[in-house]
Amino acid sequence: MWTMTQLFKLRIRERKMKKKIVVIILSLFATASASAAAPRYYWGISYINAETEFMGETDEDSGFEARFGYVLNEYFSLEAGYLDLGTMELPSSQDGGGSFETDGYGISVLGTYPINNFNLVGKIGNLWWESEGLLGSIAGPVSYSNDGADLIYGVGLSYGINDYIDIKVEFNDSEDFNWSSLGINYRF
Numbered sequence: 001m002w003t004m005t006q007l008f009k010l011r012i013r014e015r016k017m018k019k020k021i022v023v024i025i026l027s028l029f030a031t032a033s034a035s036a037a038a039p040r041y042y043w044g045i046s047y048i049n050a051e052t053e054f055m056g057e058t059d060e061d062s063g064f065e066a067r068f069g070y071v072l073n074e075y076f077s078l079e080a081g082y083l084d085l086g087t088m089e090l091p092s093s094q095d096g097g098g099s100f101e102t103d104g105y106g107i108s109v110l111g112t113y114p115i116n117n118f119n120l121v122g123k124i125g126n127l128w129w130e131s132e133g134l135l136g137s138i139a140g141p142v143s144y145s146n147d148g149a150d151l152i153y154g155v156g157l158s159y160g161i162n163d164y165i166d167i168k169v170e171f172n173d174s175e176d177f178n179w180s181s182l183g184i185n186y187r188f
Helices: 004-035
Strands: 041-054 057-071 076-090 098-115 118-135 142-160 165-173 177-187
Touching: 041 076, 041 098, 041 165, 057 177, 076 118, 076 177, 098 142, 118 165
Parallel strands: none
Antiparallel strands: 041 057, 041 177, 057 076, 076 098, 098 118, 118 142, 142 165, 165 177
16 A cells, blocks of 8 residues: 555656656757758749840830749759739831730749858749730731740849748740849748
């Protein structure tokens, strides 16, 4: 049979043991979260200044890009995005003029070279685009629609404000469009 003193000592040991277990578990969680890898997914948005070429004419307009990415490792990422490349205004003449809007979807592989909080970025991928609008003619406005797929490539620089937010600038080119962008990525 247990005496009161023995039961009291047993309860004290039990409490000490429970405290040790709690401290060990909390230490493990703290160590795991401190050593956890950086966030692997990100989404971002950028302001775009796009240049479009059409029938020997060139026009610039602003647009935006919304993207989602996955970081494979320190050096490579996969990215998919929607691009609004703005509206091209064609010069008016007796039988010409008009405008059309272009947007598209892209998938790219990004190569990254980290230098402290900065990252040099190279990009290669594909852009599927569509243009729609009205073009002028002698008979009056004519509906215009065109689509295509272009190889895209680009270079950029990003700056990591912290583990979750990057500011980036990019310069991209394709057969029919080129654009520069200033944007932000949020990692999660």
